[in-house]
Amino acid sequence: MTLSAPAVIGTLAALLSITSFAPQIAKIHREKDASSVSLRTYLVTVTGFTCWIVYGLLIQAWPVVASNIASLAMSATVLVMKWRLDRAG
Structure with missing residues (x-):
């Protein structure tokens, strides 16, 4: 089975969008700082x-739904970490 070019590009775009938040999550977790x-x-x-x-x-x-749910989860994780660390002071 061969994938079409739009399917490959769409899959790659979804994976990149989802994983783009991982470095920020790791940095916040490691440094316990989200001030930036x-x-x-x-x-x-x-x-x-x-x-x-x-x-x-x-x-x-x-x-579209699945990839954006995953991206929402990742970006919301950053947002929650930001709120918690800002409130903690």
């Missing part, structure tokens, strides 16, 4: 992924 993380940026990012999920559901594009 922009709260506004991650609020917009989480909102954007939520919109993509709703869009994917509306058009029943399950790969």
Whole structure:
């Protein structure tokens, strides 16, 4: 079975989007510091992924839904870590 170019590019884009948050999560976890993380940026990012999920559901594009759920989980992890560390002081 051969994959089409759009399927390969879409899969690669999804994997890169999902894993792009891993270095930030690792850095925050390692340093216990999220002061350099922009709260506004991650609020917009989480909102954007939520919109993509709703869009994917509306058009029943399950790969769009799945990849954006994973991306939302990763970006929300950064956001939660930011909130917790900022509140801790």
